[in-house]
Amino acid sequence: MATLNLQNITKSFGTAQVLQGIDLAIKDKEFVVFVGPSGCGKSTLLRIVAGLELATSGQIVIDGTDVSALAPVDRGISMVFQSYALYPHLTVFENIAFPLRVQKLPETDVRAKVAKAAEILQLGEKLHLKPGQLSGGQRQRVAIGRSIVRNPKIFLFDEPLSNLDAALRGDMRVELSQLHRDLAATMIYVTHDQIEAMTMAHRIVVLNAGRVEQFGTPMELYHHPATRFVATFIGQPNMNLVPATVLGTDATGLSVELEGGLRLTLPVDAGRAKTGDRVEVGVRPENTALGDGLSMKVRVLERLGGVSITYCVTPSGARFCASLPGDAAIAEGQTIGLAINPADCHVFDANGRVMRRRMAPALAA
Secondary structure: OOOEEEEEEEEEEOOEEEEEEEEEEEOOOOEEEEEOOOOOOHHHHHHHHHOOOOOOEEEEEEOOEEOOOOOHHHOOEEEEOOOOOOOOOOOHHHHHHHHHHHOOOOHHHHHHHHHHHHHHHOOHHHOOOOHHHOOHHHHHHHHHHHHHOOOOOEEEEEOOOOOOOHHHHHHHHHHHHHHHHHHOOEEEEEEOOHHHHHHHOOEEEEEEOOEEEEEEOHHHHHHOOOEHHHHHHOOOOOOEEEEEEEEEEEOOEEEEEEOOOOEEEEOEOOOOOOOOOEEEEEEOHHHEEEEEEEEEEEEEEEEOOOEEEEEEEOOOOOEEEEEEEOOOOOOOOOEEEEEEOHHHOEEEOOOOEEOOEOOOOOOOO
């Protein structure tokens, strides 16, 4: 069992407060990803869990034990760094075995543990080589192997794929997901890449300016973002935000007028919204289609085979992105209409908080 609870974690460097009251409960065997823009505090939070930084206040509890004051080696965790941190003069075998040598384990135990890790990571034929003779992906696997032999309660990964090229990152995402299933371990992974977060995580922690914006499954964040920030951070291409004016509210939802005169009734709970208020309507590029609706001019068209990513500009000069069929009959410089389904829209108030969608009425028995 390897649960992790972070209770009101704060961190300040001088007068700069980097983390502001982080509360998280991570389950046993969960793969959790910390994601957010540069400077949001995700790597600092991971280092606090590892014991490489001390929290200004708060508690770190692993399996019910407060480890806040314990040294990194006593926390039952293992960390894989972005830079691999391999010893260039040692073979793959000795790099993986290094933490076992420090523990002064018998040679038979060292060889057995290294062999098991090498088998899991498909490094059996590379054990005699040195890091300089390996590819970037292989070196990262060696760094992971060094963590596996310690048999930690929790694995920590600090942007481990950021030094790899795009194709290799895709391959390594698959390998890490398979490794998690094979080890049945609790893993926490830091990245600024939301695609890595969406494809690998059981749950994602979205951090912004030292606070947790939202913590949920990838599809919860995609379909039900709590804030404007989460909505625009999760999803590729990014969600479009269209300014709108509230026309009124009734039993069907919130009536708004978008720029260009398009009027929609959106099935959301308007809360305190009143006529004349300004809101933003969020529209994902994949929730658009050619048809009557918003009028805009195509600036750049990216034909990707099955899909055409269409970058447009509205009459007011605002940017808008649509994801259309690969063979859509459109061209750069053309004015097109984009139809929007109100049920697919998200609405954000002036504070960037989402207006919750109304539940569909239950069917009569």
